[in-house]
Amino acid sequence: MALLGLAALPSCWAAGLAEPDLSKLPPASEGAVDFARDIKPIFDNACIRCHGPERQRSKFRLDTVDAALKGGEQGVDIRPGDSAHSRLIHYVADLVPDMEMPPIGKGDPLTPKQVALLRAWIDQGVTWGSGSLSSSNEVSASLSLTVGGTAIKGDGKKFRELEWQPRGWNGGIEEFSLAEKIKPGSDVAISGHALLNDYGIKLETEKRDLGFVHAGWEQYRKYYDDTGGFFLGLPTPAPQLGEDIHLDIGKAWIDFGLTLPNWPRMVLGYEYDYRTGLQATTDWSLYGTGPLARNIGPNAQSLDEGVHIIKFDLDAEVKDITVEERFRGEFYNLSTGRTNRMSMLS
Numbered sequence: 001m002a003l004l005g006l007a008a009l010p011s012c013w014a015a016g017l018a019e020p021d022l023s024k025l026p027p028a029s030e031g032a033v034d035f036a037r038d039i040k041p042i043f044d045n046a047c048i049r050c051h052g053p054e055r056q057r058s059k060f061r062l063d064t065v066d067a068a069l070k071g072g073e074q075g076v077d078i079r080p081g082d083s084a085h086s087r088l089i090h091y092v093a094d095l096v097p098d099m100e101m102p103p104i105g106k107g108d109p110l111t112p113k114q115v116a117l118l119r120a121w122i123d124q125g126v127t128w129g130s131g132s133l134s135s136s137n138e139v140s141a142s143l144s145l146t147v148g149g150t151a152i153k154g155d156g157k158k159f160r161e162l163e164w165q166p167r168g169w170n171g172g173i174e175e176f177s178l179a180e181k182i183k184p185g186s187d188v189a190i191s192g193h194a195l196l197n198d199y200g201i202k203l204e205t206e207k208r209d210l211g212f213v214h215a216g217w218e219q220y221r222k223y224y225d226d227t228g229g230f231f232l233g234l235p236t237p238a239p240q241l242g243e244d245i246h247l248d249i250g251k252a253w254i255d256f257g258l259t260l261p262n263w264p265r266m267v268l269g270y271e272y273d274y275r276t277g278l279q280a281t282t283d284w285s286l287y288g289t290g291p292l293a294r295n296i297g298p299n300a301q302s303l304d305e306g307v308h309i310i311k312f313d314l315d316a317e318v319k320d321i322t323v324e325e326r327f328r329g330e331f332y333n334l335s336t337g338r339t340n341r342m343s344m345l346s
Contacts, residue, residue, distance in 0.1 A: 190204075
């Protein structure tokens with residue numbers, strides 16, 4: 001859901017029209033509401049795209065403590081302890097004509113259960129994380145470890161190609177995060193994971209009404225089977241290259257955003273995508289000699305590919321008209337080498 005214009009247009013009751021019919025609201029959910037479990041997924045899936053750190057339609061956002069309380073251009077949208085008179089609830093419950101959120105045709109409306117959860121969250125004091133909404137400095141950290149393994153009977157190389165993981169033990173840091181509210185309006189967060197041949201880290205820092213920096217790197221490994229075809233006439237099993245065929249695939253990026261009040265939102269970014277290693281090919285090489293020779297030998301090609309991407313985004317609102325500009329410049333560096341690897345190893 002994109003809460004487009006959530007606080008941009010005056011509410012119907014502020015304009016002297018009839019107040020929304022509150023009897024149409026679903027009742028608030030019973031029981032305690034957990035923000036991380038019940039509310040944050042609604043915001044992440046339905047709201048943050050247009051009301052988050054990178055875009056704030058109508059100057060309203062739902063990703064930080066202070067901004068959620070502050071509201072948008074027309075004032076407060078969330079009234080802790082009073083969901084029935086919170087405009088956020090009126091909009092997502094479609095009580096205000098022409099202010100349905102999301103706008104009709106722009107996304108799936110919230111279900112009555114989701115609206116009920118939002119009502120309960122507001123009525124219970126608008127808790128955010130493990131505490132109430134506040135502007136005090138906060139530090140939060142989490143670490144999740146995992147360990148496991150896979151035992152395979154049969155073609156282990158084909159298994160790792162299909163499942164993207166090898167046989168044996170695996171584990172590491174499934175997820176970690178560290179977030180700090182340095183002061184009201186300034187936040188920094190680091191998150192990532194570190195497993196076997198699967199890594200990633202993200203850094204996000206922001207100063208409200210000024211800008212943000214988002215950066216990160218991630219890489220994972222794609223495996224391939226090095227086994228070729230089988231021909232009954234040859235006195236050997238299916239040929240194998242005897243090599244560890246895999247590609248390391250990753251990207252690194254950094255984005256600089258400018259979010260000054262009354263200015264267009266601008267984002268300048270750079271991203272580098274790459275693939276390096278060996279990739280199995282679909283064309284097999286000649287294996288065997290004489291009349292029994294067949295194209296059943298496995299083959300692979302070496303890759304060293306990179307793409308440099310320059311990005312520039314501009315978003316502006318002029319008299320309720322949204323202007324969006326997007327620029328992408330891509331520069332490729334491709335190096336692919338193909339040889340008959342089966343012949344080299346025979």
